[in-house]
Amino acid sequence: MGFIKKVKKNFSSIFKNLFKKKTAKIGIYGPPNAGKTTLANRIIRDWTGDAMGAVSNVPHETRRARRREGVTIQSNGSKVTLDIVDTPGLATKVDFHEFMAHGLEEEEAKRRAKEATEGIIEAVKWLDDLDGVILVMDATEDPFTQVNVTVIGNMEARKLPLLIAANKIDLPESSPARIRSAFPQHPLVPISALDGQNIDTLYEEIADHFG
Amino acid sequence: MDLISEEKMADMTAMEKIRLILDGVKEGKILVLERGLTPTEEAKLIEMTMTEITQEDFPGIEIESYPSSQNQKLIDRIFRKPVVRTRLTVIGPANQLKTLKKDRDLISALVSSQ
Numbered sequence: 001m002g003f004i005k006k007v008k009k010n011f012s013s014i015f016k017n018l019f020k021k022k023t024a025k026i027g028i029y030g031p032p033n034a035g036k037t038t039l040a041n042r043i044i045r046d047w048t049g050d051a052m053g054a055v056s057n058v059p060h061e062t063r064r065a066r067r068r069e070g071v072t073i074q075s076n077g078s079k080v081t082l083d084i085v086d087t088p089g090l091a092t093k094v095d096f097h098e099f100m101a102h103g104l105e106e107e108e109a110k111r112r113a114k115e116a117t118e119g120i121i122e123a124v125k126w127l128d129d130l131d132g133v134i135l136v137m138d139a140t141e142d143p144f145t146q147v148n149v150t151v152i153g154n155m156e157a158r159k160l161p162l163l164i165a166a167n168k169i170d171l172p173e174s175s176p177a178r179i180r181s182a183f184p185q186h187p188l189v190p191i192s193a194l195d196g197q198n199i200d201t202l203y204e205e206i207a208d209h210f211g
Numbered sequence: 212m213d214l215i216s217e218e219k220m221a222d223m224t225a226m227e228k229i230r231l232i233l234d235g236v237k238e239g240k241i242l243v244l245e246r247g248l249t250p251t252e253e254a255k256l257i258e259m260t261m262t263e264i265t266q267e268d269f270p271g272i273e274i275e276s277y278p279s280s281q282n283q284k285l286i287d288r289i290f291r292k293p294v295v296r297t298r299l300t301v302i303g304p305a306n307q308l309k310t311l312k313k314d315r316d317l318i319s320a321l322v323s324s325q
Contacts, residue, residue: 093271093305117261124258144313146274153250153279
């Protein structure tokens with residue numbers, strides 16, 4: 001490492017240590033079914049041995065934000081302690097017919113739709129109380145969805161760190177490159193939260209960006 | 212369809228804009244905002260939409276805007292004055308407006324009657 005780089009790194013780490021909070025609150029955001037809870041479960045399991053919540057193919061499985069405090073991630077010599085907040089999937093519409101298409105009875109579908117709208121409000125409100133966001137995008141989908149655009153815009157307006165997890169790279173139709181070219185201004189890690197592909201790189205980036 | 216100019220929205224507060232949008236969309240209108248909403252206003256719009264969803268009549272909105280950008284002028288950066296440059300936005304009832312394709316500079320949507 002060159003002398004200037006070394007000085008820069010040391011200065012940056014002194015500066016970070018002087019001003020960093022004890023723990024950073026990091027929200028896991030994204031549209032429904034992007035794999036937020038699967039990723040939250042993997043992070044919590046890898047670093048604490050527990051799990052965060054249930055996952056399923058039915059959208060809006062997570063309808064309440066869940067916080068896990070004091071998750072310490074160590075990677076590449078860096079160590080960071082985070083409060084991880086797994087948020088309900090953000091959406092601009094909730095139609096109970098969609099749940100019925102997944103086999104739910106009408107009454108149950110309506111109840112779930114009502115809870116989903118409350119969960120979305122909760123997720124939006126959490127944006128005011130975070131120190132950073134991991135935005136989970138489904139790498140098989142169009143990256144310019146309104147949810148992605150809105151979350152990124154909010155983090156940029158608040159000048160808070162954002163890390164994009166391009167999820168589902170275990171699927172052949174996934175294209176993290178499409179996401180990278182859509183949002184080149186933010187760091188991106190292609191991952192599979194389901195089978196753990198590239199998850200160590202994500203931990204390196206988390207330690208680097210949120211530490 | 213209502214095409215709303217930048218001037219009409221310029222003097223409105225965030226809540227006035229959101230009320231205008233939600234009232235219009237609930238009447239079945241498609242709204243095209245010349246200058247869009249800030250990211251904070253978009254988040255507030257999502258929140259307000261959720262409170263107004265009714266299971267039989269109003270399933271929510273379809274909204275598509277281009278990514279906003281921060282003002283990169285040197286003078287603003289020096290004084291740390293972030294100016295968000297918002298862009299054209301299309302909003303309509305979720306059961307009448309469907310986005311077909313979207314990229315950084317093109318929105319392709321299908322409008323149908325109820």
